Amino acid sequence: MKAAAVVVALCILGGAAWADDDTPELQRMRFVERGDALTVSTKISQLFDNPAYNALDSGFTSTVVIRVWVYPKDSTAPISFVLLRRQVVYNLWDETYELRFDEPSGRRDFKEKRKSEALRVLTSLDDLPIARLSVIPHEQIFLLAVQVELNPVSRETLAAVRRWLTQGQGGGLDRGGAFFGSFVSVFVNPKIPEADRVVRLRSQPFFRPTP
């Protein structure tokens, strides 16, 4: 009976936590053909909350990693993938925001004087080429998925931070049993999120009409 109560309690906790889970948010985006490429324009303003916005002038680097997939509506196999990395750091002495954008077209370094402008360029996709037109047949319906991470943490760092959990204080005489044990047993369990904030977006369906 007690076990059943524990299961129910944990399921309630689990259900509550489910709300934290990642579900893409539908966002309208603008698609335009430019030359032989399809471009998208949209904003990711929801990435920065107040603390993240305030941290822009902390003197430490803020990093935004943007992943963009294009895939047919009736498939889960993407036909195109684009990866962007944007960094900003406040120069305490010059009082300017120094930005570095790494994009498929190359690297761009530039400066902004105002914090709000730095935020705007960090969170905007302006005519970003996302796929060659040759891979997008006419009349076929596609979707675009975007995942944006603020200050993502590398897997290696995550592993290193969490590793202390599994490093006990040395074993006593029961070494063999402990060695075979397959599950860690720890009761202080801080968890470092994989990024300060993650935003997942999905576009409205779109297609290229036959000319």
Place this chain on the structure above:
Amino acid sequence: MRRTALAVAIAGCVTVIAPARADDEPGTGPSAVEEPSSADEEPKGDREFGPLLVIERIDITGNTATLDEVIRRAVPIAPGDMLRASDKRLTEARFKVLALGYFRDVGLAMHKGSRRGHVIVEVHVVERGTVVLNRLWFGTNSLTPYWVGADVGERNLLGLGIGLGGGFIYAAHGDVDGSRAQWATELRLSDPSLLGSRFGANVAGTIVRGSEAYRIAGTDGTPALRELRAFPYRRFGVRANLTYDADALTRLSAGVRLEQISTELPVAPTLLLPDQRVTAIDLHLDPGTSYVITAGLSYDRDTRPDPILPHAGAHLAFAAELGSPLVGSDYQFATLFGRYEHYWPKYRGRHAIALKIAGGVVIGDAPRFDRIHLADVNRMLTPRAMGMVLSTAAPLALLQTRPDKPTYGDLGGAITVEYAMRLFRGKGENRVYGGDLFLGAGVWGLAENIDLRARDATTWSSLPIDVYIDAGIRFDTDVGIFEITLANGLGRLR
């Protein structure tokens, strides 16, 4: 750039031409897309970005219990360092301090220093309670009517970054001739980083007042209490280790163990076989007082990003221990244990397949307690607690192989394949980080040396192997890991 006419339809058009189906709603689609391998290849940043800074001073704030020096040693920068603002050391500083495990949160700020280009880095910490409950023991069965115990620890003793821990377990005794109540206690002291270096040290002292049951009649299945006898013993041992962190994920250690075993063994223990023959049994202990003195080495590399609910990475560990009369041990033996786990993420990490291999070999005249116990390799049995055996339940005979599998062996191991499915992941706002449903099955085996030399039955019915299954739910919460599984339940009631 030539701009063509807007040739791509936007939302409204599609809605008219092809009305949205249920699977158009957010929550499907992107999360199911197989991510191209290039997604893991982030553009390479470099250290040439941002202004050049000189660290003038590092201020530590917010700490009341932890010494400044303990935090300062964890920060990978020091006054006088010259680096770019995007330097990896600056971005990692927060995680290095968090990895100490003493803080609920760590914040970094940068202020202007006394000269242009000079900065003061402020590390602000929010301390957390560092008294932790490492383990709980409880359960009941016919051999041990009840057992209860706990292991607790303080991970930051007096703010020095030193860990102090200990445990106590009490086990009542059942109606087995010669048995008595058992208890064990342990005290541990550890410093994971001696003076901020890669070297660490730990020492543990353990006392066990035990009672070990052994079979005097029958061979198959779980023995009735009348088929058991018990002998008392006492163990007192100290184990000390020196550790070295080769890198963030790899640890080497070397250690020694000094142990005294005192026991009152029966004069000539025997086992009555089903055909009424009587055979002598070896309890693998010297009568009276004996000593175990060993030296050991171990290697551990863990690349799993999340060791609690792993869906990726691998864990490799080896441990070897050698005891010899040359250093005063009454037992000449060697043990070698190895363990490897590999996790293959599936469906963008939402599911995972794991292969887990663990095994060991005991060579020579090892004391009983250093041999591989049945419950070490079969998760469906009650595990030993601080070295004490709490159950004599036989493993479930699922394959109908050898019916009289040994309780202790010289060669043992298990191979498990596990499928884990992510139930949910959270940010901890509701004190729950995640939950997994898992199903595992494996083959385990345990043999004594003699089994490997001769057999008097068919190959199949001589094989000291069988299978086990386990299934259940794991929850990762900020107060610990909860596992509700089939094997866990059986291990507390059989």
